[in-house]
Amino acid sequence: MNTNAIKTKLIYPFVKVPNGKALSGLTPREGSSEKFKKYVIFGHQRCGSSLLISALKAHPNIKSFSELFTPNYITFNNHGYDNYSLPLLKLRNKENSRFLENVIFNKQDKKCQAVGFKVFPDQIKATNFQDIWNRSRMGIAVNLFLKNWVQVINE
Template structure:
């Protein structure tokens, strides 16, 4: 049997990564884990359970699953080699991957996960970005205000909209700078000659052409393309100038800077120039 294609869904919070992850988990030839290096153990446990829930040969006891979840005393590279990609079983799928954010696995022992990925050019990268960082920040703050992080399609119309909120200009600028720096660092660290990389953008690709984009991802991973469900929806249906109470102030503040593109509907170009 051929070795599975190894891949990571590289990205950042509020970029549609959960939507793509949940869709890929529905493919019978893909084993898709969630955020294996999340800061919280419970989230890591859920992320690992997502990946093995469709694995017939696994004895699915909670005790055994918890033994396999990444813990801070482990090396990140050994964890990936042994418990994520290193599956010798007959029922292993054609592709195995996990969701990996720019700031994941940065602790002293976990950081060897970056070495593992960098040193193996066979690991394919599906790089998911949301180029308008203002929309990312709005989505983050909406989730924090409502305590709702995902909305299933069935409950979309019943989910209340959050009230408008204020974003201090300094906080907004700091967020833009942080996300730009994290993206630059991650893409530099994983750059390797001959590595296969597929970049997809949330608004342009995932939101506007979900079916076509997921088909491209499946083809990139070398698995038969099939329709995959779109189970989640955006947190808010209202535009930025309605959600942000001080939108006019922010727009004036960033008008002399490249970040003005986030306020005039052309944020994609700005993000590319800063990446």
């Protein structure tokens, strides 16, 4: 066995965390806060939502997730979150609102000002998104639309 292997333990109890360190989004800590804005980015493929998520993720006081409602896996795109965790996938598929509240919108570092994710139309249709929206008390909705520039040039 490789003695240099990273030791992991389970927190929340689904997410493997290197060296037993708690992740800010999963384990309430001393000085943690629930005073942050919740946001959702609504978009279509190729509309720039990944660029916006990357820009938000670069901000030290914003926690940004990718596509949380893809059918066969969860695209957290955040360090320490397992995109292929079967227990988290089952929780998300069975209880969307509980998944968001306990995994995504759990207590954050005091400096955190906003936490959110993006969603596409096919993912909205596959979930009871109205219920998710109401229960999670989302504060900010960003709608991204992509103009067909080829059509504009030809007009």
